[in-house]
Amino acid sequence: MLSVNGISKSFRGLKAVSNASFEISEGSINALIGPNGAGKTTIFNMVAGVFPPDSGSIHFLGKAIHGLRPDEVCAAGIGRTFQIVKPFAGLSVLENVMVGAFLRERREPGARRAATTILERLQLGPKRDLPASALTLPDRKRLEVARALATRPKLLLLDEVMAGLRPTECDLMVEVFRGLNREGLTILLIEHVMRAVMALAQHIGVLHHGEVIARGAPQEIVRNPAVLESYLGEEAEV
């Protein structure tokens, strides 16, 4: 579904990502892990169209998407959340999600219905009329997800949506994503919270210094010596 082939990106001579490749198959849940500064968010931003890769290619559903703008990538069927949440603070929770829904709905009532359904699903229903600025961090994270879902993506990119959540809130998110995945949504998450990664991901890629050093199922990854050395360390016991 998504195929990333040898993409690289440098910022002022500093190589953030070098020659990274991976494939994501339809209907799967995938995680990209690695220490801070490993290049996870950079890869993410290249897929989402924030900036193009210096070299390499990205294909989604058979079409090249490297070099497209973020809105074009979204229209192609890739939704994303932001690590640092970016709610439309002056709008209500419902209106925030409606903005996303308007991508596939021309008229206001349709967008309102679609947004309401999604809010219910993420348990934000009772808060729909609050201004987004009044939400707590966990709720804002959920709003990010709700807004991205409203664009009806085929592939959802999640940038550290579990960070800052309590374990119970984290488990709730995991349940939501499992449910969405069962309905056919493909997911790629960047995550530090290993509890969530292990609970969700079927495939894991490990980044270190901008390079993919390991790929495989969670059980393989936690036993991979290179991964243990560079990243997981004692956390492998999780």
Add this chain to the structure above:
Amino acid sequence: MTRASAALAVLAIVLIALPAMVGNYALSVVTLILYFAYTGQAWNVMMGFAGQLSLGHALYVGVGAYAAGGLFFHYGAGPWAGLWLAMLLCVALGLVIGFLAFRFGVSGVYFALLTIAFAEFTRVGFDHLDWLGGPGGMFLRVAQRDTWDILNFRGPPLMYYYAILFLCGAALALCNLLLKSKAGYYWQAIRENEEAAQALGINTFRWKMLAVAISSAMTSVSGVFFAFYYNNLFPEQIFHISRSIEIILGPIIGGVGTLFGPILGAAVLTLLSDGITEGLAAMGWEIPGIKQVFYGVVLLAVIMFLPNGIWPFIARKLKL
């Protein structure tokens, strides 16, 4: 009927019946209020809805006024022809400014500076355009009339009052429609966070251009009204930055991004500043520039105590 629409209906009836109740002076004050309300509403589409700060909206008023005024002055063509030329020119200008800004990432304060620059060099340009009167001004033929010559938009003050009242009503309806449409939601998303808006599939360039086009087209109509109501046009006055500031004070004081803010703000500003000038004159004091000082004081007070403007505060109190 909700409380809000009931209040609006009462206001509309009062305004329609007003000429029967008040004299010519009061009517001219209300005409001025409605003029600022309409122009503020037009500016609000760009800044209040889409978050693009224009400090040069006098540009569109001026170009609109000179386009329709010029056609009438030279060829005797009424404003119904001039209106289209005015809109066309203003939208084209707006799109040029918008293209330069949005294509090359000029935003925020720098965008505001760009709008000032365009208004200023247009002012200088018109000073050298002798065909339209240059710095000496252009004067439209005036004849005292009691009959409504709607084709040429010549008539008694009453006609201009109803014309601007109609424009205000139309602008309010249009803005209400826009805010509730996809465009309104997209503009507000861009205003709140452009990056997040783009990630939700919004072509921010295109939607910002649409806001500029609608705002400049609406503002050009105020220019046409201005030309035929005041009948004399001077580049130094119509394009001046103080005119641009005057346009935006109403919506800022009333409430940026709200539907009734521009109307309320225009009323508050015009009534109070006229009241102060008149009051002082009655006491035998004539203080030049008192209006500007007053504008500054009101602006300060609103920013300090009601940063969202007066209208959101009143709407909350009245539960509208």
